[in-house]
Amino acid sequence: MSKFYEVRRRDGAARIGKLLLTGRNRVQTVQTPLMLQVESLREKIEVINAEDSNFDEVLSSEETWITSRGTVLLPEVHPLFTKVKEAIPSLFVDFFVLSFASCLLNSPRDFVRRIVDARNAIPPDVALWVPAIASAENAALLFFMGADIIDDTNAVIKGHQGIYLLEEGNVRLSELADLPCNCSICSSLSIEELRGKDAKERASLIAKHNTLVLDKEVKKVKERIIAGNLREYVELKVRASTFSTAVLRILDTEEEEYFERRTPVARNQRLEANTMESLKRVEVKRFANRVLERYEPPKRKILLILPCSAKKPYSESPSHAKFIEAIENYRGYIHELILTSPLGVVPRELEMVYPAAFYDIPVTGYWDAEEREWVSSCLRAYLKNNLRNYELIVAHLSGAYKEICGSVATDLGIEVVFTCENNEEVTSKEALKRLKRRIAELCVERKRLSGFEVKANMIKAMADYQFGISTGAELIARKEGERVKITGKFPSYKLLDSGILARIVPAYGLLALTVKGARRILDSISSYKVEIDDFVPKGSILAPGVVNAGEQIRENDEIVFFGVKAFGVGRAKMSGWEMEESRKGVAIQVREVVRV
Numbered sequence: 001m002s003k004f005y006e007v008r009r010r011d012g013a014a015r016i017g018k019l020l021l022t023g024r025n026r027v028q029t030v031q032t033p034l035m036l037q038v039e040s041l042r043e044k045i046e047v048i049n050a051e052d053s054n055f056d057e058v059l060s061s062e063e064t065w066i067t068s069r070g071t072v073l074l075p076e077v078h079p080l081f082t083k084v085k086e087a088i089p090s091l092f093v094d095f096f097v098l099s100f101a102s103c104l105l106n107s108p109r110d111f112v113r114r115i116v117d118a119r120n121a122i123p124p125d126v127a128l129w130v131p132a133i134a135s136a137e138n139a140a141l142l143f144f145m146g147a148d149i150i151d152d153t154n155a156v157i158k159g160h161q162g163i164y165l166l167e168e169g170n171v172r173l174s175e176l177a178d179l180p181c182n183c184s185i186c187s188s189l190s191i192e193e194l195r196g197k198d199a200k201e202r203a204s205l206i207a208k209h210n211t212l213v214l215d216k217e218v219k220k221v222k223e224r225i226i227a228g229n230l231r232e233y234v235e236l237k238v239r240a241s242t243f244s245t246a247v248l249r250i251l252d253t254e255e256e257e258y259f260e261r262r263t264p265v266a267r268n269q270r271l272e273a274n275t276m277e278s279l280k281r282v283e284v285k286r287f288a289n290r291v292l293e294r295y296e297p298p299k300r301k302i303l304l305i306l307p308c309s310a311k312k313p314y315s316e317s318p319s320h321a322k323f324i325e326a327i328e329n330y331r332g333y334i335h336e337l338i339l340t341s342p343l344g345v346v347p348r349e350l351e352m353v354y355p356a357a358f359y360d361i362p363v364t365g366y367w368d369a370e371e372r373e374w375v376s377s378c379l380r381a382y383l384k385n386n387l388r389n390y391e392l393i394v395a396h397l398s399g400a401y402k403e404i405c406g407s408v409a410t411d412l413g414i415e416v417v418f419t420c421e422n423n424e425e426v427t428s429k430e431a432l433k434r435l436k437r438r439i440a441e442l443c444v445e446r447k448r449l450s451g452f453e454v455k456a457n458m459i460k461a462m463a464d465y466q467f468g469i470s471t472g473a474e475l476i477a478r479k480e481g482e483r484v485k486i487t488g489k490f491p492s493y494k495l496l497d498s499g500i501l502a503r504i505v506p507a508y509g510l511l512a513l514t515v516k517g518a519r520r521i522l523d524s525i526s527s528y529k530v531e532i533d534d535f536v537p538k539g540s541i542l543a544p545g546v547v548n549a550g551e552q553i554r555e556n557d558e559i560v561f562f563g564v565k566a567f568g569v570g571r572a573k574m575s576g577w578e579m580e581e582s583r584k585g586v587a588i589q590v591r592e593v594v595r596v
């Protein structure tokens with residue numbers, strides 16, 4: 001619980017926050033991610049022999065750390081720590097300092113364990129300072145994991161050891177042929193001039209360069225959090241060292257829940273899957289899980305498996321327009337499933353949801369073993385779950401897609417009708433003709449899908465995907481005396497009876513409810529309800545106004561709120577657990593509210 005720290009924006013576990021710092025004589029508002037400049041430490045270091053790397057005495061000096069009001073050091077190694085930990089949630093502090101952080105660098109696993117444990121132990125609306133270990137190489141990773149404050153201690157110490165920080169690591173000044181940097185220090189002198197300075201001045205100049213490089217990195221991270229793509233930047237940055245790469249791999253395999261609790265369900269940016277680590281992203285796993293747990297395919301004679309397209313939503317791509325044209329007269333018998341990396345399988349009805357309509361992958365035709373295995377596992381699981389739904393499986397696939405589908409079919413002992421020859425383009429005239437002919441043979445008579453069916457299936461599937469199975473059917477069910485209809489052009493559909501019930505918001509890939517729509521499905525969306533205090537909210541609901549919130553709620557989830565005086569719908573701006581534990585910050589953006 002904090003008095004002076006407020007999280008304003010999130011990107012997974014990383015946050016942008018506002019912090020009030022009090023120095024000896026002044027109060028200052030600063031933004032996190034923040035790099036503190038340990039000026040007093042620098043002064044002390046300057047009187048120490050530049051080659052002396054033992055700074056323990058300086059670090060342990062009380063004056064070294066200008067602690068802010070309400071700072072608590074986390075004395076994790078102290079025998080009484082468990083007692084402190086129990087008391088933590090009730091303490092009114094603005095930030096915690098992870099003590100002895102330097103031992104985090106002993107192993108990637110310690111690094112993960114101690115930061116994640118610290119973040120889990122302290123309330124979400126309190127900042128976490130990980131002191132004395134930040135470098136330009138690991139800063140993005142630290143913020144990505146949930147640290148809010150770093151400092152330039154390590155950068156300054158490195159400077160005094162003659163070590164020059166680079167964005168991707170560090171190097172001894174003696175090993176450089178030139179200064180590969182344009183900061184104010186490096187552009188003011190040549191490497192020869194720098195080497196010619198006396199030890200004290202040289203150390204101070206390198207330290208300043210190091211601090212500037214670190215500061216630049218903090219600014220970059222801040223931009224990435226605002227853009228909502230810090231993960232992509234971290235995937236790029238960890239390549240700089242085996243240590244950082246190991247940290248990300250451990251986070252992805254062992255701390256899945258930590259990130260799942262903090263990752264938004266939808267965003268209005270694209271997800272770029274450029275590395276093998278992208279396959280392990282929470283967004284990817286969550287989508288794959290929900291296709292299995294929160295999706296019911298419509299009952300159809302044929303399952304048609306299609307390849308993905310670069311353009312999203314798939315329906316708007318030239319290749320899918322051709323597939324749809326080929327099967328149009330028989331679409332009433334067909335259920336379409338799109339095979340893709342890294343999402344696995346995307347049912348046609350879910351092509352608009354995040355991240356199905358929001359991802360990019362490098363397309364080369366080459367799939368490596370891990371990618372094949374992941375996509376195969378998604379297809380295998382889908383078929384196992386839904387095989388009884390279909391009489392026949394047809395696959396219009398070639399290349400790696402065809403190989404994956406073929407091997408899954410063999411595994412499961414099922415027959416698949418392939419409509420493409422090996423290495424034939426799926427959009428070639430011959431392949432499309434073959435698809436059309438095979439489908440006509442298998443279906444015998446024509447049956448088109450009505451426009452209403454296409455739209456209703458999408459709305460139903462999106463409601464199930466967001467709120468859980470069966471909500472979709474309830475939402476579109478015909479009520480006594482009312483006729484449900486759907487208006488709007490793809491994909492901006494609106495569901496109405498006597499008024500609007502829900503609409504698809506393509507910018508986020510979400511289905512947004514109205515109060516009228518929420519009332520229809522109230523009993524089956526208990527996980528997405530938020531109980532508020534006895535007030536009528538306007539604009540937004542702040543965290544202290546929340547009494548109870550569904551545990552499954554994540555940032556950008558569509559939610560229903562209710563209290564003694566009000567009932568309404570809106571979008572979550574933080575996770576449900578965070579709403580309950582925070583005393584500051586916007587919890588819900590209200591869209592519609594009525595007095596009760």
Ligand SMILES: [Zn+2]
Nearest residue numbers: 181183186209
């Ligand atoms: Zn520089």
